[in-house]
Amino acid sequence: MNEPFLLSNLIDLQEIDNEIYKIESQKGESEDVVLLKDLETKFKESNKDLEVAKNNLSEYFTQLEKDELDTKNIKQKNENIGIKLNDKSLDPNEIINYTKQKESGEQQLSKIKKNIEFLQRENSEELNEIKKYEDVIDDLKKQLFEVSKKVQEEWKSLDVRLAESESKKKEMLLSFPDDAQKLYDDLKARGAEVIAAYKLENNQCGCCGVDLTSSEMDKITSSKYQQCPYCDGVVV
Ligand SMILES: [Zn+2]
Incomplete structure (x- = not known):
């Protein structure tokens, strides 16, 4: 026969719930957890700032991307021409032709380079701002890593205690008759803070x-x- 169910068992259960609540509060309120949340907020804000700053320079970035692609293509082309020019069987006309092509490519490259430098000067203030945000984000990332490591360390022992209380609670609830389990679940579902006292x-x-x-x-x-x-x- 099971032991008779006493209403004071519900108070014992309430005490375990209090303990669980206490541990969860400790997990959420330590200095490092508060710092971690603060860092996460700053990280999100900085990323948003960076995105806005980058959006404001979207034309610049589109142009830069195009210039970089052109540069890559012209360099590749000139490399191929260089290989052809090493061919000893070329006739003089071909040599002149390839040399001209190569020179033209080099002129284009220098034009593109100047254009990029011009754009960078034009937008230097905005680009510095972007760099600043990127530095802040890098720094925040490092801090987030360090603090979250500390929080994990802190939570280790709390999590052990939490798991112990949770399993004690589960065991106790299972020993209750069905209707007492249901009563507890209903009260919790309705948000009752203290189920028994x-x-x-x-x-x-x-x-x-x-x-x-x-x-x-009565x-x-x-x-x-x-x-x-x-x-x-x-x-x-
Ligand atoms: Zn009451």
Whole structure:
């Protein structure tokens, strides 16, 4: 036979819940966790700033991309011409022709290079701003890494305690009769903060602190789960 179910078992369960709540609060409130959240916010903001700054220079970046692609293509072409010019069997006309092509390519390259330098000068203020955001983001990344390592370390022992309490709670709940389990689940689902507590002096509900009249108290004690009419908590 199972042991009889006592309403005070619900109070024991409530104590485990309090412990779980305490550990979870500790996890969420340590100095490093607060710092981590702060860093995450700053990281997001800096990324947004960077994106806006980059969007403002979208024309510049499109042009830069095109210039870089052109540069790559012309360099490749000139390399190929260089290989052809090494061919000893070329006739003079071919040599002149390839040499001209190569020179023209080099002129284009120098023009593109000058254009890029011009654009960089034109947009130097905005580009410096972008660089600044990128530096800030790099620095934030390093800090985030360091602090999250510390938080993980801190949480290790708390998580062990949390797992212990969770399994104790699970075990206890499983030992309850079905209707007591259901009562607990319902109260939790409804957001009851204290599911069970001893009656306080002067007929106060131990869960919500409301003064209960003696007729309310009689009603409570005569019902199966002795629930307070105001907070639904079990008054033991
Ligand atoms: Zn109450």
